[in-house]
Amino acid sequence: MLLVGDEWVIAPIASQCSGLAKTNLTHDVRRVVLKRDNNKKYGLRMRAVNKGVFVQLVTKDSPSAAAGIRFGDQVLSLNGTEMLGMTGQKAMELMKKTKRELVLIVRDRFTFNRCFHYFYDCLTAFV
Incomplete structure (x- = not known):
């Protein structure tokens, strides 16, 4: 479990590499509070992939x-x-049922640079 603000959240590990596991749990996890726009929308669509829920679409100017939420x-x-x-x-049903603020705990998507460093750390662990 991972403490983000005052909430404990589960942060699943996608790899067996211990270097990846350690960095995955501490990098780029944040709490985001969203309010609906004038059209009563958050401008967000989610999709489940491999037992995780990921951002599939973020509407421009939403x-x-x-709040800085991005695809992935x-x-x-x-x-x-x-x-x-x-x-x-x-996940979409839960979001639509929200009457007021939507509170999300979000892990930023991987960038190529971060993936390269994680992969390199994993390789050096086996050398």
């Missing part, structure tokens, strides 16, 4: 875009509900 970011929790193993449809 509350999600203004992983949603770890939504209003305190853990997303691990949830379907994309269920």
Whole structure:
């Protein structure tokens, strides 16, 4: 588990490499609070991939875009509900049921540079 702000969240590991596991749990996890726009939208669509829920679409000039959410970011929790193993449809239903603020715990997507360093760390662990 990982402490983000005052909430504990589950941060699943996608690799067996211990170097990746250590860095995955501490990098680029943040709490985001969103309010609906004038059209009552957050400007966000999610999709489940390999038991995780990821951002599939961020609408231009939306509350999600203004908060810095990007395609490929992983949603770890939504209003305190853990997303691990949830379907994309269920995640979207939870989001649509939200009456006021939407509170997300988000892990930023991997960039090529970060993936290269993680891969390199994993390779050197076996040399």
